[in-house]
Amino acid sequence: MNPTLTRTWSAILFDLDGTITDSAPAITSSLARTFATLGRPVPPAAELLAYVGPPLLAAFREYAGMTPAEADEALKVYRTDYQGPASLDTAVYPGVAGLLERIHQAGIPLALATSKPETNAIKILEHFELAQYFTVMVGASEDETRSAKADIVAEALVRLRAAGADVSSPVMVGDRGYDAEGAAANGVPAILVEWGYGSPAEATAATAVVHSSDQLARLLLG
Template sequence: MTLPYTAVLYDLDGTIADSAPAITASLAFTIEQLGLPVPPQAEMLAWVGPPLPQSFEVRLGLSGDRLVEAMRVYRAHYLAHGALDSPIFPGVRELMAAVHAAGLPTSTATSKPETPATRILETHDLLQYLDLVTGASDDEVRNTKADVVAEALRRLGERGVDLSRPVLIGDRHHDVEGAAVHGVPTIMAGWGYGDEAEHVGAVAVAATPADVAVLLGVPLRGAA
């Protein structure tokens, strides 16, 4: 049977891992250290997913040395206190296992830098279901979703992967927009952080990881 897609890219925050509480806690700490008023929790949820330097620039007006300092404080706090405290969404492990068992090549395509992304995946024993971990560079020079998707496709291509029909699993509008730059469709993770308005442009919206498995044409273990 021919599967509808030839390679799968996974977003991380809001798709694989419920990382919002840890991210927003580190954001609150960082903003407080900068001497700025800390936004309400609901407002900070909008920061989860997009590239963080971009959020500091757009939402707080930071630039230059001030932006560099904000990122330094955030990274140190997040790596020390939050990176490994992000639970995996229910059903995602089973989805990733099913995709791997079906022989579909996989990579992450996350705006999170690769070091904390790898630590999270390793802590939850999910690296076994991935061929590659691709994310923002640790210096965040590569940080837009379009750039990360391009890098994931490049690395998979170097391995000889068929990239005629790749797909991204993500939860925010920047996932849809970044993947579209490269002609990659996005299946929206309805359990993630994006609201309905952010689903515009997605090829499909999946309420659960099991629904994603159906869209990918891969059987879940124990499913009929």
Template sequence: MRYDLALVDLDGTLTDSAPGIIASIEHAYDALDIPRPSEEALARFVGPPIEESVVRHGVPHERVPELITAYRSAFTRGGMFDNSVYDGIVDALTDLRAAGLRLCVATSKPELFARQIVEHFGLDGFFEAVCGASMDGSRSTKADVVAHALETMAATEDGLPDADRIVMVGDREHDVLGARAHGIPTISVTWGYAPAGEIDEAAPLAVVETPDELVKVLLG
């Protein structure tokens, strides 16, 4: 199947952002004097909306806004760029764009931060748009972000391709489920942060192990 538009996740798909995210989360738990989750649990924070993750790991609902503020403070002071682009990603994006595939970042990270990260690593030239969550939480789930990305791309000069020509690319189950809510299939990558069995259970359209393999699947 040859696709015309790929919505691409950021954390765990384009960049290895775990070091900065985890350090910022640890700072936030310490700032609120709440016991930190285990190292294994902290690794699972990368990718899904942070609001969902902290509630699952010991933060009372009424303290979530306070923790998010502490997290963002640490993240913007340096954690945001304690990050790196995965090997092979730039070459893959270059090949995809040369072949005419349109690309849009669709991430659960706040859009303000996502734009800065994409620009910092020089990836902005590959993407027509960078779409993410809102800072006020009104757009937070992956399904919300996918809807935002589709609306954004529909407003571009080339408009939105037919639904069967759109695909999501991501590393976690929420990428699969968020895209599926809009009838969009997902290609899952194995170099991200999904714990064992998560991708298989989510049942994406395909699973790839390298950026080169991703290019081949996307270009049919």
């Protein structure tokens, strides 16, 4: 991985949780209430962090050992709890809002590509007045038929093309190995940020890893 990578990107895709926003407090609180509502032991806070990023249906199965039916029920309970004010218990990482504005001003198309339900993701970006910088905003579908990161990245590229954007040289910005792997499945390089929820072991599929918004800006804008 080369942290001094420089390139002219035709479009930039951004993850949301752990990349633009520090949403772990809202997500883990809702998850804790979900486990309690289901009558299950509430995992420690450190374990709940693992749920932030990957599709929740898969996370419930992998981390909590739920059956597909149990995971479906858990997702319904979680989404009911997470609606409204609970989802806004979050903050934009320092320097990120300014970077998104600079990318927009530079005329580079921006796409959101998140595993969070699309409607929730859009509400959060609108709340922080960041939606204005994005050409398209893509998240998981309500029925979870589109939840894998590879499918979300693919849909973001489709919508960018439909909007007239040049997607000949896109790049994905995220914080988890899921982001890099989903991007790679579409032939897209990935830059991972260290301020999110991933671990160093997840960065193996990334083209570069950055530790600050200034360093990310240099890779994206030169």
